[in-house]
Amino acid sequence: xxxxxxxxxxxxxxxxxxxxxxxxxxxxxxxxxxxxxxxxxxxxxxxxxxxxxxxxxxxxxxxxxxxxxxxxxxxxxxxxxxxxxxxxxxxxxxxxxxxxxxxxxxxxxxxxxxxxxxxxxxxxxxxxxxxxxxxxxxxxxxxxxxxxxxxxxxxxxxxxxxxxxxxxxxxxxxxxxxxxxxxxxxxxxxxxxxxxxxxxxxxxxxxxxxxxxxxxxxxxxxxxxxxxxxxxxxxxxxxxxxxxxxxxxxxxxxxxxxxxxxxxxxxxxxxxxxxxxxxxxxxxxxxxxxxxxxxxxxxxxxxxxxxxxxxxxxxxxxxxxxxxxxxxxxxxxxxxxxxxxxxxxxxxxxxxxxxxxxxxxxxxxxxxxxxxxxxxxxxxxxxxxxxxxxxxxxxxxxxxxxxxxxxxxxxxxxxxxxxxxxxxxxxxxx
Amino acid sequence: xxxxxxxxxxxxxxxxxxxxxxxxxxxxxxxxxxxxxxxxxxxxxxxxxxxxxxxxxxxxxxxxxxxxxxxxxxxxxxxxxxxxxxxxxxxxxxxxxxxxxxxxxxxxxxxxxxxxxxxxxxxxxxx
Numbered sequence: 143x144x145x146x147x148x149x150x151x152x153x154x155x156x157x158x159x160x161x162x163x164x165x166x167x168x169x170x171x172x173x174x175x176x177x178x179x180x181x182x183x184x185x186x187x188x189x190x191x192x193x194x195x196x197x198x199x200x201x202x203x204x205x206x207x208x209x210x211x212x213x214x215x216x217x218x219x220x221x222x223x224x225x226x227x228x229x230x231x232x233x234x235x236x237x238x239x240x241x242x243x244x245x246x247x248x249x250x251x252x253x254x255x256x257x258x259x260x261x262x263x264x265x266x267x268x269x270x271x272x273x274x275x276x277x278x279x280x281x282x283x284x285x286x287x288x289x290x291x292x293x294x295x296x297x298x299x300x301x302x303x304x305x306x307x308x309x310x311x312x313x314x315x316x317x318x319x320x321x322x323x324x325x326x327x328x329x330x331x332x333x334x335x336x337x338x339x340x341x342x343x344x345x346x347x348x349x350x351x352x353x354x355x356x357x358x359x360x361x362x363x364x365x366x367x368x369x370x371x372x373x374x375x376x377x378x379x380x381x382x383x384x385x386x387x388x389x390x391x392x393x394x395x396x397x398x399x400x401x402x403x404x405x406x407x408x409x410x411x412x413x414x415x416x417x418x419x420x421x422x423x424x425x426x427x428x429x430x431x432x433x434x435x436x437x438x439x440x441x442x443x444x445x446x447x448x449x450x451x452x453x454x455x456x457x458x459x460x461x462x463x464x465x466x467x468x469x470x471x472x473x474x475x476x477x478x479x480x481x482x483x484x485x486x487x488x489x490x491x492x493x494x495x496x497x498x499x500x501x502x503x504x505x506x507x508x509x510x511x512x513x514x515x516x517x518x519x520x521x522x523x524x525x526x527x528x529x530x531x532x533x534x535x536x537x538x539x540x541x542x543x544x545x546x547x548x549x550x551x552x553x554x555x556x557x558x559x560x561x562x563x564x565x566x567x568x569x570x571x572x
Numbered sequence: 573x574x575x576x577x578x579x580x581x582x583x584x585x586x587x588x589x590x591x592x593x594x595x596x597x598x599x600x601x602x603x604x605x606x607x608x609x610x611x612x613x614x615x616x617x618x619x620x621x622x623x624x625x626x627x628x629x630x631x632x633x634x635x636x637x638x639x640x641x642x643x644x645x646x647x648x649x650x651x652x653x654x655x656x657x658x659x660x661x662x663x664x665x666x667x668x669x670x671x672x673x674x675x676x677x678x679x680x681x682x683x684x685x686x687x688x689x690x691x692x693x694x695x696x697x698x699x
Binding site for chain 1: 573575577581582583584593602603612613614615617618619664682685686687688689691694
């Protein structure tokens with residue numbers, strides 16, 4: 143069968159060796175009230191960058207372990223520090239977390255301190271033995287990454303058989319009594335089969351489904367033909383909202399990712415049950431914490447290393463990095479002045495503050511203007527225009543790197559605009 | 573900025589608007605969905621894994637963990653130290669003078685490389 147992605151780009155190594163961690167980064171002298179006010183409740187921890195898949199969209203270009211990944215004792219100490227800082231829940235990721243020999247010891251440590259522990263996995267090597275060990279250690283849920291139906295998934299994961307392995311992983315998890323969820327990226331090549339994918343996942347027995355848009359970081363930024371155009375959120379968001387209602391009926395919780403949204407007529411469907419009733423602004427460095435396997439600390443696991451690592455756990459305490467590093471403070475410091483482009487004058491600027499900083503930064507080279515937004519796309523549609531992306535500069539080929547794109551505005555094709563308006567619910571409902 | 577929802581086009585609009593700026597419809601003021609003081613702030617709490625009262629016309633919010641928990645059951649969400657006295661988003665506001673302003677702003681951390689929280693019956697007590 144023809145690979146829907148075409149041949150893999152040859153210009154960059156599939157799995158580059160990560161650079162050593164940035165060390166001895168500066169910290170502010172003073173802790174402000176606002177820095178004390180915010181505490182992470184959720185941490186996502188890449189415990190190794192080693193991976194047994196070769197995903198075409200991998201933002202971290204995972205494959206080889208980092209040169210200086212934390213030792214077991216250093217991991218235990220970090221767990222203790224997360225507990226002290228107020229973390230309630232930790233998701234272990236990679237690469238592939240189970241490729242660390244001590245991964246279940248880390249799970250046990252987390253659970254021994256009363257924190258929730260889950261894992262995200264591609265599932266390729268999540269055999270029955272590993273699942274039994276995970277259950278024994280106290281792992282409470284695993285999110286298996288599924289990127290479409292079999293052919294599409296295998297093409298995106300870069301390994302034939304990975305789809306079947308992932309579904310078998312779900313069977314193993316069920317057999318040992320670990321609940322499992324799924325996470326799916328939405329992009330150009332799989333959008334048409336997302337409903338069928340969700341249906342399959344519901345049949346497999348997932349308890350939740352996290353969905354997000356493929357984001358232009360790492361290998362995803364290398365690929366042509368993978369990333370949605372910004373105007374395509376006008377198709378993607380209604381589809382996801384419709385699936386939310388399907389999920390509700392089937393008792394499967396849908397968790398819209400941070401770059402799924404924003405506002406528009408579907409926000410109340412997607413997030414009406416959230417504490418604010420709608421999406422707010424990025425919680426990196428306020429409620430979330432991201433950790434790289436070498437001890438680098440960020441406000442969110444997705445954010446690019448180059449711009450958002452605030453310190454290293456080998457040099458400073460987690461508390462000091464959290465409170466006193468500029469990269470961890472950036473959302474605490476966010477204001478309308480940090481926005482630009484459409485987002486700067488958007489009706490929802492105060493609430494949204496440019497949406498997902500990761501998505502915008504790795505697309506445009508800086509955060510604060512997020513084109514993947516339903517409200518934005520529909521307001522531009524009122525004016526008869528739409529946005530698409532065009533790559534200007536290729537990524538250098540390092541983990542968590544990014545290319546630079548520009549956003550092009552163009553008129554909506556005449557034959558498509560009426561249908562687009564109807565789907566965007568630009569006219570009042572009868 | 574406090575956002576309500578337009579009853580016609582279902583977009584969020586500022587509660588101060590006299591009419592929806594997108595379609596001219598009526599803007600329903602928001603209810604203040606708060607987390608009670610003393611409640612352990614977890615993702616489950618922020619992401620709506622709590623009560624959602626029946627009868628609300630304007631939201632499809634459903635209790636994330638199944639049927640609504642009766643108000644007098646004493647049950648709490650996973651990890652919480654106390655009851656969560658959440659109200660439906662578009663219903664009557666809580667009388668809750670002690671609510672933390674920071675929590676009011678919060679709409680839930682969902683790091684994209686993370687995972688949904690486990691269901692409430694997963695894993696039991698900490699080892």
